[in-house]
Amino acid sequence: MSMIGDLFGPWKGFTVTFRQMFKPKLTTRYPKHKRVKPQRFHGRHVLNRYPDGMEKCIGCELCAGVCPASCIYVRGSDNPVDDPVSPGERFGFVYEINMLRCIFCGMCVEACPTEAITMTHLFEMSVTDREEGIFTKESLLVDPDGTPNHPLPDTPLIDINELKLGDGWLRATSPSGRAAFEGVEAWSPSARMGGLAPAEPSQESHELGAVSSEPESEEDST
């Protein structure tokens, strides 16, 4: 019996490859179908706004300092007194990221004290000119309603909805913009989606306050 088994053993590989032919295929047919990215996917950056529309960037240049590829250029400027761009003294006057140099490590996101810069799920950034690879503040900054700009918005490859899935781990600490703001809060990719983690039963309250014991109400407290 074992002799017969030995005779057919080497041929078992052929049945393996034959069976694989009828199994479901792993290929994603890319431009038509897109794979869901992991939540912490490091896509292109956006510059966020506070719910009231104020820019979060304060021009501190910490992101530029920490960037291992030296691809970020920031120049801060004093806020105009009558029409402030960001809460606080300074704002990011020039903000450029060279996407051709960026290694998408996410250290700028970690360094940012106000969560002005976060990463999205957008990864389709091909350009036809090296100069287009330098994303300026215009394309990085989200619209006042929270929609991110993309330099190639008309391309069928771009699914702008993907931008609404920002990376999930650095949103919790954002306070509101101006304390006096009373209008409707605009959507913001970093402020709305993540929220705070539900309180553990043993915890009395979150560090950041404005939290009830009900986990459901976490959504409202941002």
Add this chain to the structure above:
Amino acid sequence: MEDFIVAAVKVVVAFALLFTVVLLTVWAERRVVAFMQNRLGPTRAGPFGVLQTLADGMKLLFKESMTPRNAEVFLYLAAPVMALLPALLIFLVIPIGAPITIGDTTYTLQVTDLNVGVLYILALSSMAVYAITLAGWASGSKYPLLGSVRASAQMISYEAAMGLALVPVIMFAGTTSIAGIVETQGANYFGFLPAWNIVLLPSFIVFMIAAFAETNRAPFDLVEAEQEIVGGFHTEYSGFRFALFFLAEYINLFTMSALAVTFFLGGWNGPTFGPTWLVWILPVIWFFLKTFAIIFLFIWVRGTLPRMRYDQLMAFGWKRLIPVSLAWIILAMIAMGIRRYGLPWA
């Protein structure tokens, strides 16, 4: 004059057919191997990606053809053509269907029937070695040279085994004409078993193994082992010259499959029925069905088996295949002698 026109039409049809089939073969290989690896393979160009090979060919046509500085220019340029020619010529003697009789003229579905067909095939498949050897040597670069040295040794070794595997077929058929070999396989055993030469199973196995080595395919693809010697003999070729090598390789794959069908699986023989036009077409369909089954076998083996080591390859060729073929020839001779003259003691 009419003979000339018939011959010209046959050559053109054979040429067109060969290229169409080769496009399909390349596509089939990529798709089947992809399916075996849980991928999809080419899907974009044409329905199910059938036109992918055509697209690749067009692309290569427009690519720059580089010539290395150390190349022997004349031989370097001649080698791709030398690779393609024998591959195309072998197909001329393979009958792809039963002879068709229109009026009182019979047309064979074969460009020409040589009475030394088998020798012609063996001779031309040896010619293919020249192209590979010269391509590797004329490139003036080390990896192509290594590849071509491997190729010449491998193909010469396995050619011997292949020739020996064909000896019992010739003995059974009593002719070296390809059409004759196919016709002798049209008979039946016991009225229903087709008298294909597959009964010479050891010969068939040896022939198939030698065919894998002759076409430089896995598990004997040491000639172009990417992990060791980049692309082997065609490392330095680019543009359409590379396409010619690629084409020759797949034409060889197709012709080897067609030869296996012709010698061992009855060629175009198969059940025919229905009206006259169906009787004409069915043998062609049988022939291509069998051929593509063999091509699938080639692809299946490529998707399954790892590459052999070079010493294993040589030992297998010389110490296993050739003795087995020789022993089998002696056995077949004894069997034929008994069939013709009866048992020696009777």
